[in-house]
Amino acid sequence: MVTPKHILGTFDEALSALRNNVLMMAGLTERSLERAMKGLFTRDDNLCVTAIADDEEIDHLEMQIDKDGVAILLRFQPVASDLRRVVSAMKLSSNLERLGDQATNVARRARKLNQHPPLSEVDLIVPMRDKAMAMFKDSVDAYVREDVELARAIVPRDQALDELNRVVSRKLIQRMSQERDQLRGYLNLMFVARALERVGDHATNIAEDAVYAAAAEDIRHPSLTASV
Amino acid sequence: MATPEQRVTERVEGAVQAPASSEPAPKLTFEAKNVSIWYGQKRAIDNVSLNILSKAVTAIIGPSGCGKSTFLRALNRMHELTPKTRMEGTVLLHGENLYSKTVDPAIVRRRVGMVFQKSNPFPTMTIGENVIVGLRLNGVRNQKFLNERLEKSLRMAALWDEVKDDLHKPGTSLSGGQQQRLCIARALAVEPEVILMDEPCSALDPIATAKIEELINELKAQYTIVTVTHNMQQAGRISDYTAFFYLGRLIEFGPTTAIFTNPTERQTEDYITGRFG
Numbered sequence: 001m002v003t004p005k006h007i008l009g010t011f012d013e014a015l016s017a018l019r020n021n022v023l024m025m026a027g028l029t030e031r032s033l034e035r036a037m038k039g040l041f042t043r044d045d046n047l048c049v050t051a052i053a054d055d056e057e058i059d060h061l062e063m064q065i066d067k068d069g070v071a072i073l074l075r076f077q078p079v080a081s082d083l084r085r086v087v088s089a090m091k092l093s094s095n096l097e098r099l100g101d102q103a104t105n106v107a108r109r110a111r112k113l114n115q116h117p118p119l120s121e122v123d124l125i126v127p128m129r130d131k132a133m134a135m136f137k138d139s140v141d142a143y144v145r146e147d148v149e150l151a152r153a154i155v156p157r158d159q160a161l162d163e164l165n166r167v168v169s170r171k172l173i174q175r176m177s178q179e180r181d182q183l184r185g186y187l188n189l190m191f192v193a194r195a196l197e198r199v200g201d202h203a204t205n206i207a208e209d210a211v212y213a214a215a216a217e218d219i220r221h222p223s224l225t226a227s228v
Numbered sequence: 229m230a231t232p233e234q235r236v237t238e239r240v241e242g243a244v245q246a247p248a249s250s251e252p253a254p255k256l257t258f259e260a261k262n263v264s265i266w267y268g269q270k271r272a273i274d275n276v277s278l279n280i281l282s283k284a285v286t287a288i289i290g291p292s293g294c295g296k297s298t299f300l301r302a303l304n305r306m307h308e309l310t311p312k313t314r315m316e317g318t319v320l321l322h323g324e325n326l327y328s329k330t331v332d333p334a335i336v337r338r339r340v341g342m343v344f345q346k347s348n349p350f351p352t353m354t355i356g357e358n359v360i361v362g363l364r365l366n367g368v369r370n371q372k373f374l375n376e377r378l379e380k381s382l383r384m385a386a387l388w389d390e391v392k393d394d395l396h397k398p399g400t401s402l403s404g405g406q407q408q409r410l411c412i413a414r415a416l417a418v419e420p421e422v423i424l425m426d427e428p429c430s431a432l433d434p435i436a437t438a439k440i441e442e443l444i445n446e447l448k449a450q451y452t453i454v455t456v457t458h459n460m461q462q463a464g465r466i467s468d469y470t471a472f473f474y475l476g477r478l479i480e481f482g483p484t485t486a487i488f489t490n491p492t493e494r495q496t497e498d499y500i501t502g503r504f505g
Binding site: 003004005008011078079082084 | 461
């Protein structure tokens, strides 16, 4: 069903501008993460530098979304689905900003790795990258399309990613004890794995906010729901 | 698929059910059952059933002409003062049918006080006389009792400190906000069981509005309050339950937080978010 417009046209314009900024921020964050990952796997310092530079624009959008969100709360006192949209947009922007920080973290670690001969263990990161990036893209899609089922399905995927991170970390620690000369490189790979694990956490947060925005349901901390 | 009437019934029943078996069920002040009201040929209220909980604030919202004021007036039979009015259904006040032939409408209006949109102190009376006029009309002559009730009512209406030295001055000498609180004090003086308010703040500035809202919040500890308002934010601030009326029908009723964060009915959502034509 098509949502009818507000009687107050400026309210629609303000909500639309807020949403567009969130979508733009999500797009920039995705690009930054992909550049950082590509910079790692292709050992391309330029891509890493670009990913790090992208973060400034993402931070700027976070501030803009917060400012616009507060202005909408102040000027229009939204309720019901409008209120949920504004609140979730502001929460989304905070998660996107942290995702941008993870892209920067990956890019910085990649630059350090690029200063040394390649490590075959970088392949351990591939399945983590695939899972984390898919979770991120699906969480944003769920928010954009107000797809509650897609959003709900992201939460258990985070547990699989966490488990994968534990496996990768164990393997890297094992390699550290075997190849002490490469200790610094393995440590950098562990930080990359950790960053991807955090990407999964933020994607989960976005999915939870998407469910709240679309269905007014708080799916965080299910064990606490009954007592709230 | 439930019909809108079934959904409303479920919502109403859900709203008045005790949250846990160990807690007693909330008491009901009003039980309106299948109420329909006509002004001449025009049907203003269409088969509305609504329970009003005791010692809580219930806000009635809806666009102009939706029947919210008519429904409010039906709770103390004030709509009967309009010529060519006809009503079907029942309204129970603490289980007693307000529309029983043995019930005197004047007694109903004493038990169920009313505050109107525009403050209406009696222009020829002093502040003090305005407060106790209801008691005098009911035959109370004991001056000590009247004085005590005067002070008590003005204190409850948060007006005593502002007028205690000016009780002999005309009621109309007060500001708009003070006049409205004077009218609330007048309603309280006869010790009603319920206070109905029909857009009590719509003619007041933000400061006076805040004082009335604060007063409503204090009064609900002792009284059941039903208020009609056009101000969505005010309904959100002051009420525990909200009823949305449209074209004479009750579209949705439930806890205010639920109505203003996740209304069940599309019409409610469209109205409160300002999408209603």
